[in-house]
Amino acid sequence: MTNTPLTRSEAKDLTRRRLIRAALEILDKEGEAGLTTVKVAKAAGIAQSSFYVHFKDKQDLLRALGDEGGERLRRAMREARRQAREAPTELESHRDTFRIPLDAISRHPELLRIQLRARHDPSSPLREFATETAKAYRDHHAADLAALGYTADNERDRRRLEMIAEGINAATNALAIGHIEGRYPEIEEAVDVLVALSRGALRWLRATQTGS
Amino acid sequence: MTNTPLTRSEAKDLTRRRLIRAALEILDKEGEAGLTTVKVAKAAGIAQSSFYVHFKDKQDLLRALGDEGGERLRRAMREARRQAREAPTELESHRDTFRIPLDAISRHPELLRIQLRARHDPSSPLREFATETAKAYRDHHAADLAALGYTADNERDRRRLEMIAEGINAATNALAIGHIEGRYPEIEEAVDVLVALSRGALRWLRATQTGS
DNA sequence: AATTTCACCGATAGTACTATCGGTGAAACT
DNA sequence: AGTTTCACCGATAGTACTATCGGTGAAATT
The missing domain is CATH 1.10.357 (Tetracycline Repressor; domain 2)
Known part of the structure; x- marks a missing residue:
């Protein structure tokens, strides 16, 4: 497998996309009630608190999901x-x-x-x-x-x-x-x-x- | 207005129907996320804890709502x-x-x-x-x-x-x-x-x- | 090489809600 | 009249989640 010689912004972008991807999957499988920052962050492989590096709050994630969708x-x-x-x-x-x-x-x-x-x-x-x-x-x-x-x-x-x-x-x-x-x-x-x-x-x- | 000379079970039944009625309205207006025991009980005019006199838990209310609906x-x-x-x-x-x-x-x-x-x-x-x-x-x-x-x-x-x-x-x-x-x-x-x-x-x- | 930046971390304060518990008074029963 | 039942109450323990904060190390910049 190829290594990951990514620049910092590339890595951040990748994480963000992982978050959105994970969020869409959780949203589909568990509904809006099941969509928590804990689950999304964990599914994307980062700490819950790091979620806020990428999104201002949960509302912000939902907005991004709408755009992405x-x-x-x-x-x-x-x-x-x-x-x-x-x-x-x-x-x-x-x-x-x-x-x-x-x-x-x-x-x-x-x-x-x-x-x-x-x-x-x-x-x-x-x-x-x-x-x-x-x-x-x-x-x-x-x-x-x-x-x-x-x-x-x-x-x-x-x-x-x-x-x-x-x-x-x-x-x-x-x-x-x-x-x-x-x-x-x-x-x-x-x-x-x-x-x-x-x-x-x-x-x-x-x-x-x-x-x- | 007529008084309320109700027997105990009549009064309980009335309260229960008030709860279901309130729950349906909240469910319609605010969605499942907005349906809390606090709001339902308050809307029905009783204390939050009294909710559990009528329903085992929230799940039980939802089941009753399905039946009623x-x-x-x-x-x-x-x-x-x-x-x-x-x-x-x-x-x-x-x-x-x-x-x-x-x-x-x-x-x-x-x-x-x-x-x-x-x-x-x-x-x-x-x-x-x-x-x-x-x-x-x-x-x-x-x-x-x-x-x-x-x-x-x-x-x-x-x-x-x-x-x-x-x-x-x-x-x-x-x-x-x-x-x-x-x-x-x-x-x-x-x-x-x-x-x-x-x-x-x-x-x-x-x-x-x-x-x- | 020294310094700055920043994505990520663990810890935690704050919030909202669920569900339980002991107490109370009026209705129901004896 | 005395006793029991029970719908309802306030208080509160427990749970799940959101969002913030100071710290860390590696990447980026100088």
């Missing part, structure tokens, strides 16, 4: 999108709309779990992260709807599109969790279901767009 | 179903499948919030409550699919129906939260969206049922 998620989405761009047909491209988030989530399941938990917890400092993440997914689906020519020119239609994007997003998350937990081994099967649900919404939009 | 939810679902039984047409009856959970949730929004939070929190003693509640909703939707003649005779179809029920359920919860938060003021509009999503899934099932 968002960063990872955007990276995963970008990567999934990059792979999808090689998709040949237009049909495939529509399937991609659903495959991209599923792939991104599968890459970092802990982020979805943490997000879903924080989303409805008024006491969680990660709520901002959860809200932003949810918005990113919703925008993703809203962009898909817009690309298919479904736009809103009044309040009612705007609400409809938002509800559809939110519903599809929630279904995507639920199936992603099921996939992570092993109940739905095949991502393509989940994509099938999401495409079917989505088509129902689109058909309804078309049927009611010009009429009443 | 499940009870309230089942009552709300039953009541909503009772009202729905007066539905005239078959179309209305199908809409009711989605209106019932939405109504039930609107009646006790705190229970959904608590459930969604606990569902993915490994440290939460309320996880069982969350799992059971989620199952109750899923069964509700699965029963609807069965009533429409969609049954599974192989593994793949079983998975499909489960994924659809789970997806619809997740969408229902998401729209219910949106309704509670005021973004979707009209329940009927949410029902429209859910019906549309559902129809897409049913159409897909029909199209692929006998073929490939």
Whole structure:
């Protein structure tokens, strides 16, 4: 194994990353209640008091976790999108709309779990992260709807599109969790279901767009 | 105001219900982290130490909250179903499948919030409550699919129906939260969206049922 | 080579909460 | 009327965690 001839700031940065990594794992496995400076520091291999060399306080760590989580998620989405761009047909491209988030989530399941938990917890400092993440997914689906020519020119239609994007997003998350937990081994099967649900919404939009 | 000529056990029962009521409110407003015996007891108007007259420990309270929450939810679902039984047409009856959970949730929004939070929190003693509640909703939707003649005779179809029920359920919860938060003021509009999503899934099932 | 910087350490003060204990008075029982 | 029961109380021991502080040695700087 290679030695560690690190400069001081490199070593500090490494420790900081170890702390964040450990914190994310503990957060995922034990929840926010189990996230203590004692456990995080120990898991990162330093003394509890040294935690404060890297973070002002626990709140500061949570903030960093939100940033890091968002960063990872955007990276995963970008990567999934990059792979999808090689998709040949237009049909495939529509399937991609659903495959991209599923792939991104599968890459970092802990982020979805943490997000879903924080989303409805008024006491969680990660709520901002959860809200932003949810918005990113919703925008993703809203962009898909817009690309298919479904736009809103009044309040009612705007609400409809938002509800559809939110519903599809929630279904995507639920199936992603099921996939992570092993109940739905095949991502393509989940994509099938999401495409079917989505088509129902689109058909309804078309049927009611010009009429009443 | 009426006096309180209560027997001892009546008074104790009243206090116990006050504790559960206070605990549910604190849980909803401040999350599990904010739920302490100090706050619950104070909110119920008794001393912190008297909390232990009614519950063995905090765990015991959480267990009681799960029971109480499940009870309230089942009552709300039953009541909503009772009202729905007066539905005239078959179309209305199908809409009711989605209106019932939405109504039930609107009646006790705190229970959904608590459930969604606990569902993915490994440290939460309320996880069982969350799992059971989620199952109750899923069964509700699965029963609807069965009533429409969609049954599974192989593994793949079983998975499909489960994924659809789970997806619809997740969408229902998401729209219910949106309704509670005021973004979707009209329940009927949410029902429209859910019906549309559902129809897409049913159409897909029909199209692929006998073929490939 | 001498000096400074600083990531890390152990010890510990402070805080918040859980759970127990002995005491009290009014309700319930005899 | 006398006795027992028990819901509730204040006090407090015990536990877990946060955050601070002075000290240390090796890296960085001079």
